[in-house]
Amino acid sequence: AQTVTQSQPEMSVQEAETVTLSCTYDTSENNYYLFWYKQPPSRQMILVIRQEAYKQQNATENRFSVNFQKAAKSFSLKISDSQLGDTAMYFCAFLGGLSGGGADGLTFGKGTHLIIQP
Amino acid sequence: NAGVTQTPKFQVLKTGQSMTLQCAQDMNHEYMSWYRQDPGMGLRLIHYSVGAGITDQGEVPNGYNVSRSTTEDFPLRLLSAAPSQTSVYFCASSGTGQGAGQPQHFGDGTRLSIL
Numbered sequence: 522a523q524t525v526t527q528s529q530p531e532m533s534v535q536e537a538e539t540v541t542l543s544c545t546y547d548t549s550e551n552n553y554y555l556f557w558y559k560q561p562p563s564r565q566m567i568l569v570i571r572q573e574a575y576k577q578q579n580a581t582e583n584r585f586s587v588n589f590q591k592a593a594k595s596f597s598l599k600i601s602d603s604q605l606g607d608t609a610m611y612f613c614a615f616l617g618g619l620s621g622g623g624a625d626g627l628t629f630g631k632g633t634h635l636i637i638q639p
Numbered sequence: 640n641a642g643v644t645q646t647p648k649f650q651v652l653k654t655g656q657s658m659t660l661q662c663a664q665d666m667n668h669e670y671m672s673w674y675r676q677d678p679g680m681g682l683r684l685i686h687y688s689v690g691a692g693i694t695d696q697g698e699v700p701n702g703y704n705v706s707r708s709t710t711e712d713f714p715l716r717l718l719s720a721a722p723s724q725t726s727v728y729f730c731a732s733s734g735t736g737q738g739a740g741q742p743q744h745f746g747d748g749t750r751l752s753i754l
Binding site: 525553554556563564565566568571614624627628629631632 | 679681
């Protein structure tokens with residue numbers, strides 16, 4: 522079974538700073554997907570970014586980018602120019618089992634609570 | 640677009656009671672799933688379905704039943720609620736099959752308390 526580890530339970534930065542959230546995972550698979558989800562106090566699960574393991578290029582979405590190190594099984598999220606609205610729980614998630622249709626669902630880390638201070 | 644709709648948003652039950660959490664999606668997604676979220680933990684998969692008439696167990700299936708009679712609906716049943724089932728429940732769906740790695744669309748969650 523896959524495991525996803527987020528080693529930072531909570532982080533706090535000043536508005537406009539850059540912050541990096543770490544995520545490591547353990548798998549024996551070669552083809553898989555990785556995701557970062559944001560969960561604000563409203564409880565919604567919002568997709569931030571997605572990375573395909575067979576793509577070497579790191580995914581980016583506006584102020585959000587990832588550093589995907591496949592050999593190290595590391596998938597960190599960088600948030601540039603942080604904003605108050607970025608305050609939320611952030612979850613790293615793994616999707617494998619693609620040869621079987623990937624039906625096993627997402628495996629989540631325990632999350633990092635990110636606080637953006639004004 | 641409604642997306643994934645979960646009802647109710649909040650529910651309080653007594654131990655031993657039964658109830659059904661409803662989930663509906665209007666995106667014609669084949670894959671649907673239920674997760675639970677407990678404090679200090681990420682979401683964990685309870686049950687999933689890859690299409691109408693097909694369901695399977697996830698990581699934490701005990702105490703829950705599911706069925707999938709239509710593409711749109713995927714209800715989660717608690718037959719005899721226990722305090723350990725106090726949690727926030729999320730329904731999710733995705734299209735074109737999980738094999739394409741499509742992101743899952745989540746409902747807004749149901750906060751369930753078992754007294």
